[in-house]
Amino acid sequence: MNFIKVYTLTALFSAFTLIQATHANAITAPPLETQVKQVAQWFTGLFDNSQQVATNPSIPLITLSSCSVALTNTNPVTGTENIYLEQKSINRFRLYSFSQENSAVNLSIRAFDTNYSVTGLCNRPESEHTLDSSKVLATSCNLQLLWEPTDYIGNNSPNGCPTSSGGKVISSVTVSENGIDSLDKIFGANGNLLFATPIEFRRVDSIPEPSFTLGILAIGFWGTSKTILRKHKQKSTVSEESLFNCD
Template sequence: MNPVKVCTLTALFSAFTFVQATRATAITAPPLETQVKQVTQWFTGLFDNSQQVVTNPSVPFITLSSCSVELTNADPRIGTKNIYLEQKSINRFRLYSFSQENSAVNLSIRAFDPNYSVTGLCNRPESEHTLDSSKVLATSCNLELLWEPADYIGNNSPNGCPTSSGGKVISSVTVSQNSIDSLDKIFGANGNLLFATPIEFRRVDSIPEPSLTLGILALGVWGTSKTILGKYKQKSPVK
């Protein structure tokens, strides 16, 4: 082989190896403590799926608000961040706890005592962002969130979490700085898939004020929302 060609190929290979090594170094995952802080920050705020509804009116309009909370009557767990989540029009109220576990961020999702009212918690002064730990159910649904350069990705396939109807729900979630994409696959006791609609939440700057546009949008998805809400009530997951 021509010596010039050999030198050229060697130089190109060395350059390629250097670029790959540099890239690998650049995308090294941050410490788990940093990951927990980052993903909870990205997860906190006000979101809705209005952009998704515009392109697909069969999907119900849903708002999601979340804020950092403190648990009363509980021993603090070092490195754990607790987030209260409130979702409407398909109502869902949960405590999301993010913590360090092995090489990933562990997400534990728990429901509340049915008689414990926490609606609108994130709209209250920050000093009132507290939850009574005795009102948080012990049963949890867990996911592992793996760090990627631009987001955190997790799922609990294939086992999922049990539902009140004897089936299970397998959840997938991608958390980015300004978006949360989630998919709950709900299976019946016989293993048949009952429901699986991905929801694409996007961050909004502030709590939207009632408007004609929002009213028209809500009316447009009301029928579908009511139908899906009925399914959720019949087959609501324990998580």
């Protein structure tokens, strides 16, 4: 009889735990509109990979900063957060746009006209955080971010984004409240993997509070080792549309 009681209690406890976990998973995911704002805010601010460099000096130190921007010469798109990205020491400038798409957050990344200078935009007064939409290239590279309890995970496998040499870049990213882990796999036109270096960005400052006029911000990411940098300078093969490369 005691064994029956113990078995019954154990079964009831297991069933209760399973119901609790299932219920929690069912109600935890926030609305998609909230996800767009949350992941964008987690991208906001100043990041670098100094902790990773300390344990692997072959990887260059990269700093990322971003700020929310308004686009001029265009009608605003409801539910879309537009963010300007500036990356150093490997210079890279991009417009990141977060929006809703089906059951995920869509991240669209576009480059600028070569003659359009936006360096230091985030250091200017907030009233000057604007970009001329006519200077933003139409071609974009996209990636979907899926919500998890503590982070957002995305990749654009297997198609990736095309490179100027006929190859492609397949990008993976995990975004958490205080860090961004990214990996770009760059393939040549023959399908061979040229290089792939994971980069671990960590937040340098606290998450800024979203404001009424600024909206939510984002950061771009990607880094390469010194060997990759030398190859990249020699080849200039990665296209403007790839997600996280440092061209």
